[in-house]
Amino acid sequence: MVDRQDLVELAPHYLAMLVLAFAVLTVIRLTVGEVNFWIETVAVVVALLLYRPVVARLGLAPSVWTAR
Numbered sequence: 001m002v003d004r005q006d007l008v009e010l011a012p013h014y015l016a017m018l019v020l021a022f023a024v025l026t027v028i029r030l031t032v033g034e035v036n037f038w039i040e041t042v043a044v045v046v047a048l049l050l051y052r053p054v055v056a057r058l059g060l061a062p063s064v065w066t067a068r
Contacts, residue, residue: 009062017051 024047025040055061 006062006064010064013051013055013062017048020047020051 021044024044028035028040028043052061052065056065
């Protein structure tokens, strides 16, 4: 069972990941213009996969991510 405190600690990171996804799409559309759906999808997936290691390297990762 997931502890409520863990969810409270993770919530800002999930919100930041959602904002990051929209920011990546916005930057792509402003700089390149309309591109293929799959290119946008790959860019968002790569950005979201890089989020966790970058946050961990900066020392901002929640304890749930660093404990495992």
